Structures are given as structure tokens and as C-alpha cells.
């Protein structure tokens with residue numbers, strides 16, 4: 001049986017306020033990373049209940065994704081643009097993506113604080129809870145959580161396991177050759193639907209009761225890449241083959257789009273997955289949203305057109 005990861009209430013960074021707007025008004029919520037795997041769903045789910053402002057680098061991407069809400073163009077390196085984007089914010093969803101740039105979290109939090117925002121919800125990585133995880137990405141996420149705790153805002157941390165949407169990187173070879181290629185094909189991971197992570201984020205951004213909480217967010221079952229290939233094959237109703245990559249082949253692929261230290265961190269994370277360290281299932285999605293976590297088969301059916 002898999003060890004459950006319970007939501008953790010961190011002993012540091014006591015909440016200073018709950019996320020609420022002015023009485024009678026929908027809260028103003030700023031969503032950073034609004035074009036990302038989780039942020040796009042946060043934007044969509046928040047639209048009916050909040051006045052949203054979506055921070056994007058490229059407004060055309062927000063338009064392609066048909067994201068609802070006001071758009072503010074800002075790069076995380078551009079402090080004045082971030083300050084304009086945060087004007088009037090009650091709460092902020094924080095997504096950063098570059099482990100080589102810890103200043104991105106600092107810039108977002110500084111802009112949120114100076115705009116008078118009261119609550120921030122940061123997307124993080126569940127591996128940070130593993131004391132054996134000492135790769136660049138784990139260290140950067142731990143630092144991001146520390147910055148959040150020290151920000152003076154009330155906070156919630158969402159530690160996500162691998163999002164199911166990572167399987168979209170297999171779509172080109174599935175379409176062209178009927179093949180999934182990955183490193184560590186038998187390593188099981190409790191991958192999570194990014195829409196479930198977004199649903200938890202929306203609760204944490206709009207409801208009381210989540211300040212000072214750190215949530216472990218996984219899907220309902222641990223699956224290997226080989227298991228996911230079988231599920232995809234069933235859903236697509238055509239045979240698919242799984243091909244194991246060597247560590248050198250996987251590194252070559254990561255190096256083509258990422259700096260060397262990030263590629264090495266991904267290799268180290270794959271090694272830990274191989275040792276079973278990403279297989280534990282948490283029940284936090286259901287506890288926070290009241291809805292069970294989405295199985296991979298459901299995610300695959302709803303994204304079948306990509307494959």
C-alpha cells in the first residue's frame with residue numbers, strides 16, 4: 001500500500017490575513033504564469049468568482065488559449081511592469097519556472113506586497129518534502145517557499161507531483177510513430193491532473209481556511225510511463241509501443257531546450273522516481289475540493305485529440 005502524504009501545516013510564516021476582497025466586491029486576483037499548465041486553469045476557474053488580471057509575456061498566447069480576464073504584459077525581470085500588473089490585487093497566484101532565477105519569486109512577491117495584496121498562493125514541487133532531494137529544482141522551490149513565508153503576506157503552498165499534462169510531450173511521436181519514449185519507464189509516479197491543482201488553488205485564493213497551509217497534491221494512483229502508454233493505447237484504440245531511453249539520450253533531449261544544471265536536476269529527479277520516491281498518493285485534492293482526484297484515463301480521454 002502506498003504511503004499517503006498528508007497536507008502539512010508549516011510551523012513558520014504564520015498567516016497574517018485571510019484572502020478576501022472588499023466587502024460586497026469580488027476579489028481582485030492576479031494570476032502569474034497564466035499561460036502555464038496550471039495557471040491557465042486557475043484563470044478559467046477564477047473568472048466567474050473574481051476580477052482576474054492575467055500576467056503574461058505574450059498576449060497572443062493568452063488569446064490562443066482563450067483565457068478570460070484582463071491581461072497585463074509583464075516579464076518577471078521587469079519590476080515596474082509587475083507593479084503595474086499587481087495594482088489593486090487582493091491575492092496573487094505565484095508561478096515561477098526558471099530554477100536559475102530565484103529573483104523571479106522575489107520580484108513577484110515585492111510587487112504584490114507594495115500593491116497591498118494580502119494573500120499569495122505559490123505553486124511548488126512535492127519533491128521538496130523529500131529530504132533526499134537536493135537537486136537544483138528542489139533547492140530553488142524550497143527557496144521560493146521560504147521567500148513566500150518571509151514575504152509578509154499570508155500564504156498557501158501547493159506542492160504538486162508531476163502534472164499529467166507532461167504526457168503531451170509524447171504526442172508528436174505517438175501521432176507519427178505510435179511510440180512513447182521516456183527514461184525510467186517502470187518508475188511509478190502519482191501524477192496529478194493540473195485542473196485538480198487549479199481547483200485547489202482557486203479555493204486557497206478565494207476561501208478562508210487555507211492560510212499557513214502547505215498542500216501535497218497528487219493524482220489518485222501511481223502510474224509508470226509504461227502504464228500511461230497502456231492507458232493511452234486503450235483510450236486511442238490503437239496499439240502504442242513504449243521505448244526506454246538511456247540516461248544519455250534523455251540528457252541530450254533536455255540539453256536541447258534547457259541549461260545543463262536544469263538537465264542534470266531532471267536526471268536526478270528521474271533517478272529518485274526510479275527508487276519509488278514519487279509514488280505516494282495524497283488525498284488533499286478531495287479533502288480541499290470535495291471532488292476525487294482525476295484518474296489519468298479521464299485526463300487522457302479529454303486530451304485524446306492531441307495524440
Ligand SMILES: NC(=O)c1ccc[n+]([C@@H]2O[C@H](COP(=O)([O-])OP(=O)(O)OC[C@H]3O[C@@H](n4cnc5c(N)ncnc54)[C@H](OP(=O)(O)O)[C@@H]3O)[C@@H](O)[C@H]2O)c1
Pocket residue numbers: 032033034035036037038039055056057058061074075076077095096097098104123124125126137141160161162163166
Ligand atoms: N512541470 C513539471 O513537471 C512540474 C512538476 C511538479 C512541480 N512543478 C513546479 O511547477 C512550477 C511551474 O513549473 P512549470 O515549468 O511546470 O511551469 P509551466 O506550466 O511551464 O508555466 C510557467 C509559466 O510561467 C510563465 N513564465 C515563465 N518565465 C516567465 C517570465 N520570466 N516572465 C513572465 N512569465 C514567465 C510562462 O509563460 P510563457 O507561456 O510566456 O512561457 C508560463 O505561463 C515550478 O515551481 C515547478 O517546479 C513542475
